[in-house]
Amino acid sequence: MIKFPVPDDSCEYFDKEHETMTREQIEALQVERLRETVARCMKNPIYKKRLEEAGVTPESISSVADIRRIPFTTKSDLRDNYPFGLSCVPLRDCVRLHSSSGTTGNPTVILHTQNDLDEWANQVARNLWMVGLRPDDVFQNSSGYGMFTGGLGFQYGAERLGMLTVPAAAGNSLRQIKFMRDFGTTALHAVPSYVTRLYEVMQEQGVDPRKDTKLKVLAIGAEPHSEEQRQRIQNMLGVKAYNSFGMSEMCGPGVGFECKEQNGLHFWEDYYIVEIVDPETLEPVPDGEIGELVLTSIKREAMPLLRYRTRDLTRVLGRTCPCGRNHVRIDRMKGRSDDMMVLRGVNIFPIQIEKILMNFKELASNYLITLTTDQDNDNMTVEVELEELFTDDYGRLESLRKEVTRQLKDEILLTPIVKLVPKGSLPVSEGKAVRVVDKRKVYQ
Amino acid sequence: MTIHQLSIFVENQQGTLLKVLDILKEAGIQLVATTIADTQEYGIYRVICSEPTRAYIILKEAGINVALTDVLALELDNQPGRAADAIRVISAAGVSIKYMYTFLLGGKGVMIFRADPCDKAKEAIILNKLKFIAEEDLSKLL
Ligand SMILES: [Zn+2]
Numbered sequence: 001m002i003k004f005p006v007p008d009d010s011c012e013y014f015d016k017e018h019e020t021m022t023r024e025q026i027e028a029l030q031v032e033r034l035r036e037t038v039a040r041c042m043k044n045p046i047y048k049k050r051l052e053e054a055g056v057t058p059e060s061i062s063s064v065a066d067i068r069r070i071p072f073t074t075k076s077d078l079r080d081n082y083p084f085g086l087s088c089v090p091l092r093d094c095v096r097l098h099s100s101s102g103t104t105g106n107p108t109v110i111l112h113t114q115n116d117l118d119e120w121a122n123q124v125a126r127n128l129w130m131v132g133l134r135p136d137d138v139f140q141n142s143s144g145y146g147m148f149t150g151g152l153g154f155q156y157g158a159e160r161l162g163m164l165t166v167p168a169a170a171g172n173s174l175r176q177i178k179f180m181r182d183f184g185t186t187a188l189h190a191v192p193s194y195v196t197r198l199y200e201v202m203q204e205q206g207v208d209p210r211k212d213t214k215l216k217v218l219a220i221g222a223e224p225h226s227e228e229q230r231q232r233i234q235n236m237l238g239v240k241a242y243n244s245f246g247m248s249e250m251c252g253p254g255v256g257f258e259c260k261e262q263n264g265l266h267f268w269e270d271y272y273i274v275e276i277v278d279p280e281t282l283e284p285v286p287d288g289e290i291g292e293l294v295l296t297s298i299k300r301e302a303m304p305l306l307r308y309r310t311r312d313l314t315r316v317l318g319r320t321c322p323c324g325r326n327h328v329r330i331d332r333m334k335g336r337s338d339d340m341m342v343l344r345g346v347n348i349f350p351i352q353i354e355k356i357l358m359n360f361k362e363l364a365s366n367y368l369i370t371l372t373t374d375q376d377n378d379n380m381t382v383e384v385e386l387e388e389l390f391t392d393d394y395g396r397l398e399s400l401r402k403e404v405t406r407q408l409k410d411e412i413l414l415t416p417i418v419k420l421v422p423k424g425s426l427p428v429s430e431g432k433a434v435r436v437v438d439k440r441k442v443y444q
Numbered sequence: 445m446t447i448h449q450l451s452i453f454v455e456n457q458q459g460t461l462l463k464v465l466d467i468l469k470e471a472g473i474q475l476v477a478t479t480i481a482d483t484q485e486y487g488i489y490r491v492i493c494s495e496p497t498r499a500y501i502i503l504k505e506a507g508i509n510v511a512l513t514d515v516l517a518l519e520l521d522n523q524p525g526r527a528a529d530a531i532r533v534i535s536a537a538g539v540s541i542k543y544m545y546t547f548l549l550g551g552k553g554v555m556i557f558r559a560d561p562c563d564k565a566k567e568a569i570i571l572n573k574l575k576f577i578a579e580e581d582l583s584k585l586l
Contacts, residue, residue, distance in 0.1 A: 386453055389452070389453045389488075389509040389511040391511070392451040392558065393542065394483070419485055419486075420453075420485075421455055422455055422486070422508070423507055423508070423509050424508075425460075
């Protein structure tokens with residue numbers, strides 16, 4: 001077990017040894033852990049075959065750059081080998097799984113050993129400590145629990161740090177505010193759109209977050225948001241909001257987190273090898289240039305992932321920081337290299353919308369999804385062309401619109417604004433269809 | 445007893461009506477009466493015109509969402525109260541009117557409406573000896 005003692009409150013670092021390593025030390029550790037990870041992956045027949053075909057053995061790795069000889073892993077690999085096909089340990093050694101919803105096919109499953117969970121808790125604790133939280137703090141986790149890793153991930157991390165932790169989960173804003181006041185919550189974790197919602201309810205209830213709560217730190221993540229949105233959230237609640245990056249494939253939250261400088265997220269390179277590649281050529285791009293984030297987990301037992309293509313677009317901001325941590329600083333996410341949309345923390349693919357629209361013979365095949373932000377609430381408008389004017393009756397058109405809305409809601413769990421438009425009125429796709437217009441500016 | 449009306453699905457946006465009207469103009473179609481309601485997003489533009497079947501085909505070929513709808517048409521004397529008289533007998537037959545509009549053509553009042561149920565409306569028109577307009581009559585009036 002890798003539980004080291006929680007440091008003194010005055011210490012800047014939760015895990016000083018690893019957080020303050022020099023670049024040379026980081027890279028030496030990465031080579032060592034990459035070798036261990038490749039050796040572990042050899043125990044899985046799918047990985048073994050791929051590694052052998054690429055001529056990769058643990059001994060053949062002598063520098064971090066050698067990682068480029070390893071083939072990429074994708075979300076489809078996880079789906080195709082659902083549920084346990086990519087595990088590197090026997091199931092009896094696993095103690096938990098998290099599964100992501102199967103939006104476009106099979107869901108994906110990520111397995112964890114007890115060591116994986118302990119390390120994950122350490123990572124999250126490291127992040128929360130970094131932004132000034134200590135065992136005296138009260139941490140309210142207003143994130144979804146269950147299969148969503150933002151719940152248990154932050155729960156165990158906050159407990160690991162030693163905070164009093166309130167597993168408030170998402171929703172019921174009035175109760176959230178009551179908890180905050182009754183328990184003296186000093187730190188809150190939620191998706192950015194929910195923080196805005198909470199603030200609206202506070203205003204309705206006449207609660208002034210500056211006077212009536214003890215809030216001092218916000219952790220926000222799991223949905224893309226712009227710097228502007230962050231500033232707005234900070235101004236609303238009068239506290240610093242730190243950007244968190246996580247993905248269930250890597251463990252969950254805790255992969256990267258902003259330090260007090262708020263100038264990029266430190267991705268923990270003792271746990272991951274971070275690459276930014278051109279999504280077309282898959283060749284590395286220079287620091288500062290935008291490309292697809294590729295992550296290799298080098299400290300996980302149950303299901304390490306080799307060169308996992310996250311589809312998130314971002315860039316390296318630097319490899320040093322005034323905070324004393326030399327772990328790579330990654331910019332907030334700048335977009336996606338696939339067509340996934342993230343709306344109020346929900347991942348949605350256009351194909352899900354298309355599938356529903358195709359069920360209606362009254363509708364044509366041309367549609368346009370527009371994402372907008374209205375006072376920090378993300379909205380989706382779906383415009384779809386009418387195939388035939390099948391009626392002369394406004395009532396029947398309205399019923400059609402309502403039925404389309406209802407079926408879309410069942411599929412994507414959000415209620416979109418559906419608009420019926422005349423045939424030929426939407427932009428005609430030339431080559432790759434433009435199906436999504438994102439006006440939210442979340443990726444700025 | 446019924447005449448053809450064009451029902452055209454249009455967006456509540458600048459220029460959408462013009463597109464339709466230009467196509468009809470190009471084809472030499474003469475408008476007799478048109479109506480559209482003030483709605484939020486889309487509207488149904490209803491048109492009585494010369495050669496409605498040809499107009500329908502031309503609009504459809506131009507990719508417009510159009511339907512050819514059968515509506516009832518009554519000829520009314522151009523005197524106060526005639527529309528009320530007509531509606532009174534139709535309503536008395538248990539018929540509801542989905543929409544209605546009136547206009548003057550050749551010194552005569554014309555009332556166009558869509559009735560539900562349509563058969564009952566026709567029955568009421570015949571029994572009460574209301575003067576209905578057929579497709580051929582309309583073209584004569586033009
Ligand atoms: Zn830093």
